[in-house]
Amino acid sequence: MNWSSSVLTTLSSDTEPSIIVTFPDAKYIFNTSENTTRSFLQSGRHWRKTKALFFTQARVEKTSGLPGLVMTFADATLSDLQLYGPQGIKHILASMRLFTFRDSIKIQPSEISITAPPSPTPTPCYSDANLKVYAIPVTPSPISSPTSEPEPEAAPSTDKFALYLEGLKKRKRESSPEPPQKRLNKGTEKDGRGPISQALLAEFNKENFSPDTLTGDLADEYLDIVVRAMFPATNINVPEKGKKGKKPQLGQPQEEEVKPSDNADPDDYRRNRAAPPLGFRTQLPTPSLKPAADDNIPTLSYLLVGPQYRGKFNAERAKELGVPQGRLRSVLARGEAITFEVKEGDEIIQRTVQPDEVMAKAEPPAAVLILDVPSVAYIPTLISSFKNSEFYGKFWSEDPITLEAEDREYNTRLVYHLCGQGVLEDEKYKEFMRGFSSITEHVISSREHCPDPVTFTNAAYNQLRLNKLDEKVFHIPKFSLTPKKQLSEVENLPSKLHLMTSSLNTNLRPWAAPSPEQDVVQRDRFHPIITGAEKLVHSPALEDSIQQAKKHVAQILANNADAPPVVGADVGVIPLGTGGSLPSKYRNVLSTLIRIPNWGNILLDAGEGTWGQLARNYGLDGTDYTAWQALKDLKCIFISHMHADHHVGLAHLLAKRQQLNPAPTEPLYIVSIRGVHLYLRELSAVQNLGLDSPSGNGVIPILSESLHYAARGKYSGQGIWSIGGSEPWLDFQTSVNNAKKMREALGLEWFKTVDVYHRCRCYGVVFKHKDGWSVAFSADTAPSDNLRRNGMDVTVLIHEATMADSEIETAKKKAHSTIGQAISEGKQMRAKNIFLTHFSARYPKMPHYLTSRVPTPEAYDTHNVVVPAFDHANLTIGDMWKMQFYLSSINRNFEDTKDQDEEDGADVALVSNVSRG
Incomplete structure (x- = not known):
């Protein structure tokens, strides 16, 4: 039985390490950081036959990809999944109950205790015919120096x-x-x-x-x-077509679910x-x-032991011993002795043959270690786990020569080192690494020593091609192919070292050392151009289109050099994610940054991977405006509703905000419904996200209902629009007071929420700055009278455009808008700029009627400008008019780069045929 281990995601600006172990009949995944599902699409790998997920930490950095991945698994007909992690992992899973659920799958979470003393004969936390997985608790130790050993008998401690x-x-x-x-x-x-x-x-x-x-x-x-309520694994039970369906007793375990209309399609019903x-x-x-401090969290490392393989059957030796062909040889091959009759001369005698007489020596099982070591404080505990255990001593030894013996019980073939700052250069850790045998390969993940290449190269490749059209709007994502420190400069490391990359694959049987997986490498068309290995080539048609667009834009700028500036011209509208429901290779799920110079930033929705998109857009280092500065300037996040593609990235943003140094000097206001705030409060019980900070500069909740355009001094909604709870932090007047402070901090005249029509409680928002410009955001909705009335004459309408115009009936059923409907809404609102986003992955290109018309400097739109959004398009209100000249080139580029073997919507087919929003 062959098996392998591969790196799905590495340590980068937008991912954390995720490792897959693959057998012919099963997969096992270790950690699911943000962008795990999207990384599957980018790499071309698949998740089919996944049996279990394992987590090294109960933190959002390691688990934020779980909601999307679980729903993907269920939609891809995976029916049973086991989940393992440290204490807190079950709480994290349960906290997702209002937005992560599937009837067709059963999930069995198991928490692994870190409090029990290490056993001299540990038992696997997971075992099947393929793998035995041992969990190794690793905790930080109070240390006086980076390499000190823990005291054998410490006095009662007040350590946190x-x-x-x-x-x-x-x-x-x-x-x-x-x-x-x-x-x-x-x-x-x-x-x-x-x-x-x-x-x-x-x-x-x-x-x-x-x-x-x-x-x-x-x-x-x-x-x-x-x-169990989230993932009941029940049978499908939907009404027949033509009959009114019975409303499920439970409904979706999601807050404020809208009852389907009487003429709803039966496929829209959930199972009972x-x-x-x-x-x-x-x-x-x-x-x-x-822990009072996030650097005190416990972690788990994992030891994976593969199956035992019998030695090769020696047919010649069996013949010499007279073992007949057929069943008896099979019995020997299974490891059982046989007795049979054989003729020697004139005499028939009984002969017993033992398996070791005809079988070569069994192949020692291969072992893989995944070691999560966040800081040097964890090193003593990790080392002592191996040093003081007879069992773990079979995989590591203070005298590694003992592991070279021919009769060794196991082959430690591969060790993944997930190293925090300073770990790899610690002398004790290097000594520990040298305690593995000479056949062991070491894969290093370290933010100090690993480069930061682009993860989603398809999207970056398109951005690179369009950079020639407008290098400000289509700037190249931030990346680095050079690590901060060279691994070669670290002395006394083992010889067989590899930096972790997202294409790295290791065959455990038959053995092949870690190397790039060629199918994954060949999908990367970005880095070969960046490094000069290949040339960037535009088709003649695209080249002509780009030149014509640039010529027209330059002419208009020259003609209007003396015109008064546009109101709010320097206000940035940066789409960090423009996809709907599901990520694709080209679009992340929804998030839009409004950057207000000299005031601060507003974020509209925060789908999974928003932090990574922010980091790729601005970079993590440098003298220019970085992602850290953008996060520091973030004063408001508006989350429209509970669907996962609109808020799963929020917790990771808050976790990153906790890392700001110096700490924020102003609060961050989160405007959303109760369910989102409840989710954050429950997550903050296992990880500090900045809620209720004594500094006053943490996360401040504001209830969307308190800012409703029709609010009259109290929450007035009923039924699905009721507030949904009675917790003290839901107080109406407190939200109103906090909203006033938020408006003052951002220079806003008003900030109003608007109920829109979707399949759950959902709010759009309209706000106006005291400088005169205004923004309306639709969230997910079918055409909405409320939004139209409240957004009249808005400067920028950001409107969802999920479906193609040919899908108008599907859009109606799913309470979304088509591209044509979104444009029509903007024109009725007299919006100066109609910013389209939340596109289904089925439609990577723009409709023909948007791109076929090529405007001229004499005839172009100055009102109702249609602006299709693309991830990382760095636009300002003053530049939006340019997009009408760029659309033809953008669509031409889509045609030129479309994969030969990929039809529109292939990404969706890989993920699911079920909409999540």
Whole structure:
């Protein structure tokens, strides 16, 4: 049985390391950072047959790709998935319940304790016919120097991490409440998929039950029930066409779900589910004490042991021993002794043959290690795990010569080192690396020593080709092919070293050392041009189109040199993601940055990968405006609704904001519905995201409903438009007061939310700056009267344009707009600029009617300018008129670069045929 290990994503501006282990019948994935799903598309690899996910940390940096990947798995008919990680991973999964759910899949999460002392004979956390996976807890140690060993018997400590461990142990030791004396209604003893303990049923029966009062085993059980409600693996149950469908009892486990209309297509119905547990839409139980500092988090490393392979059968030796052909040889090959009759001379005797007489020596199982070492503080614990364990000593030794013996039990073939700052240069860690055998290959992930090439090369290649059209609008994504420090400068490292790249593949059997996977490398058309290995070639038609567009734009600029400046001309409108529902190779999911010079930034929605898009747009280093500066200047994030493609990137942005040095001196206001704020609060229970910061400059919540254009001093919505909860942080007047501070900080006259028509509660927004310019953002919606009334005469309308005009009926069913409808809405609103975004991946090109007309300097639009958005198009309000001259060249470029073997929409077919929004 052949198997391999490959790097899906490496450490870069927009990804964290993600590793795939592949067998013919199964895949195993380690860590799913943001952009995991999109990276599958870029690399051409697939996720089919994935059996289990493993996480090294319970942090958003390692888990933010999980929602999109899980829904992708389910839509691709994967029905069963196991998930492993440190304590907190189950809480993170459950916190996604209002926007991540699929009926067709069952997910079984398992948390691995870090509090139990290491066992001399550890047992696998996961085992099947392919792999045995051992989890190795690694915790930071209080250190006086980077290489000090932990004290053997330390006195009682006041160290914050020690207090954290005590919190975990206390949680595990808490006894469950006594079960109720009276048996409850039998119909409530199951949640539809599994039993509920009598102790938890007793809690459910208490008046005003709230999940956040649960602790210990009851909290764990409640999380299990929530996850089962999210992923029940139930059968499909939809009404027949032509018949009115019965409304599901549970509906989607999503806040404020809109009831389908009576004439809805049956395919739009979700499958029937049992009712969710009590408190499903309220605060989850508070997990055990989290570290006061993010650098104190526990991590897991993993040891992967492959299958045992029998030695080769020696047919010649079997013949010498008289073993007959057929079944007996098969029995020997299975490792069993055989007895048979054989004639020697005139005598028939019985002969017993042992397997080792005819079988070559068994091949030692290959082993792979994935070591997550965030800082030098983790090194002592990691080393002691191997030094003090007889079992782990079979893979690593202080005397590595012992691992070279011919009768060794295992072959440690491959070690992935996920190194934080300073780890790779630490003398103790280098000594530890040298403790592996001479056959071990080492793959290094280190932000200090790895380059930062472009991840999504298809999109970057298009940007590079259009750079000639306008190098300001279509600037090349930021990247670096040179690491900050050369690996060769680090002394005393093992000889077999490889920098981690997203194309690196290692065959464990048959053995082949790590090398670039050629199918992945050949998909990269960007870096060969950047490095000069290939030349950038434009077709004659594209070249002519570019020259004509540049000529016309230059002529108009010359003719209007003395004209008064456009109001808000220098305000940036930067589309960081322009795709709808699903990412593609060319478009990330939705996010738009409004950059207001001298005031600050506003972000409209934050789909998965928004931080990476920001980093690629501005870069992480340099003297110019960097992504860190853009994040520091961010004063408002508006999240329109709960669909995952609009907010999954938000938590990662907040985590990055916590890394700003110096810390922010102004607050960040998040305007959204209760469900989004609830999700952030639950995540902040396992990782500090800056909520409730004592400095006053953390994350400040504002409820969208408090800024509604028709608000009259209180929340007035009913049904699906009700606020949805009663938590103290939902206070109406507090939101109003915070919104006033936000407007003052950004120089806004007003900031109003508008309810729009989508398949769940969704708000658009309209705001006006005191300088006179204004922006309206539609969010996801079918054509909306409310948005039209509130956005009249707006400077920029940012409107979703999900569907092609031929898909008008599909757009209606899914409560989206077609491109033509979006343009029509803008014209009715008398919008000066109609900025189209949220395109389905099925339609990478623009409609013919937008690109066939080539304007001239004498006849071009000065009002209702149509601006199709593309990821990283750096536009300002004053430059938007240029796009009408660029459209023909943009579409010509799409034609020239379209993959020969790829039809429009192929990316969608790879991911799913089910819309998520």
